[in-house]
Amino acid sequence: MQLQNKTALITGASSGIGKETALLFAKEGALVVLTARNIDKLKEVENEIKNNNGKAESYSMDITDRNQVYTVISQVIKDNGRIDILVNSAGIVKWSSIEDTSYEDFDEQVKFNLTGSFNTIKETAPIMIKQKSGNIVNIITSTVKKTKSGRVAYAASKYGQAGLSNAVHEDLKDKGISVVAVYPSKTNTPIHDPYMSKDDPQREKMLKPEKVAEVVLEAALIPTEKDVKELVVNP
Numbered sequence: 001m002q003l004q005n006k007t008a009l010i011t012g013a014s015s016g017i018g019k020e021t022a023l024l025f026a027k028e029g030a031l032v033v034l035t036a037r038n039i040d041k042l043k044e045v046e047n048e049i050k051n052n053n054g055k056a057e058s059y060s061m062d063i064t065d066r067n068q069v070y071t072v073i074s075q076v077i078k079d080n081g082r083i084d085i086l087v088n089s090a091g092i093v094k095w096s097s098i099e100d101t102s103y104e105d106f107d108e109q110v111k112f113n114l115t116g117s118f119n120t121i122k123e124t125a126p127i128m129i130k131q132k133s134g135n136i137v138n139i140i141t142s143t144v145k146k147t148k149s150g151r152v153a154y155a156a157s158k159y160g161q162a163g164l165s166n167a168v169h170e171d172l173k174d175k176g177i178s179v180v181a182v183y184p185s186k187t188n189t190p191i192h193d194p195y196m197s198k199d200d201p202q203r204e205k206m207l208k209p210e211k212v213a214e215v216v217l218e219a220a221l222i223p224t225e226k227d228v229k230e231l232v233v234n235p
C-alpha cells in the first residue's frame, strides 16, 4: 500500500493508460479522483475500484475547458483538502502527414495534448506549492524520442507537452514537487481503434497499459531530491 492517505487526480481515467493507473493507484491505497469527459465510463471504473474496496470519485472534466478544470480542482480541495499526485494521461491521436493535416486537426491536438496538460498543472501547482509536496506525472510518448513520418500534429503537440513537463520540473524541483515525464512506446489501448481492428496481431507486440501503469506508479513515488525528469517505457 504505497499510496495510503494520498489523493491522486488522474485525467483520462476512463480508458487505457489512465484507467489502469487509476486501478493500480486504488490498489495501493490512494483516493483516486477519476476525470475524463464521459461520466458514465468513469462511473464504471469507480464501481470497479469500490467493488475491490478501493476509494474513488468521478468528475466529468474536459481538460481543454479552463472553467471546468478550475471548478473540479476547487471541489476536490474543498472535499479532500489536498492533491498529492496529478497524472496527466488524457490525450488524443490523429496521425497524418503535413499534406493531410488540416489547420483544425493541428489546433485540436495542440489544445488537447499540450494546452490541456498546462491547464491542469496551472491549477494544481499552487496547491502543491502550498503543501510543499506533490508529484506530477505527464504521459508523453516515445514519438518524442523517435518521430516517424505521418505524425505531424501529434508529434508537435507531444513535443510541446514534453517541453512543458521539463520546464515545470525545473520550476518546482526546489519547492518539494517532483515532475516526471513518462514516454511509453505503442500501448494496446482504445486510442488505436480508428487505425486497427481490435484483433490485429500488431497489438500483441505493443505494451500492455497495465505495464505502463506500473511505471507511472514508480514515477509518482519519485522524491523531488532525486531530480528525475523522465522515464522511458519500451515494449
Ligand SMILES: NC(=O)c1ccc[n+]([C@@H]2O[C@H](COP(=O)([O-])OP(=O)(O)OC[C@H]3O[C@@H](n4cnc5c(N)ncnc54)[C@H](OP(=O)(O)O)[C@@H]3O)[C@@H](O)[C@H]2O)c1
Residues within 6 Å of the ligand: 011, 012, 013, 014, 015, 016, 017, 018, 035, 036, 037, 038, 039, 041, 061, 062, 063, 064, 088, 089, 090, 091, 092, 112, 116, 139, 140, 141, 142, 183, 184, 185, 186, 187, 188, 189, 190, 191, 192
Ligand atoms: N496508447 C499508446 O500507444 C500511447 C503511447 C504513448 C503515449 N500515449 C499517451 O498516453 C495517453 C493516454 O492514451 P491511451 O492510449 O490510454 O488513450 P485512450 O485509451 O484513448 O484514453 C484517452 C482518455 O483521455 C480522455 N480524454 C480525451 N480527451 C479529453 C479531454 N479533452 N478532456 C478530458 N479527458 C479527455 C478520454 O475520455 P473521454 O473521451 O471521455 O474524455 C480517455 O479517458 C495519451 O496522452 C497518449 O498520447 C499513448
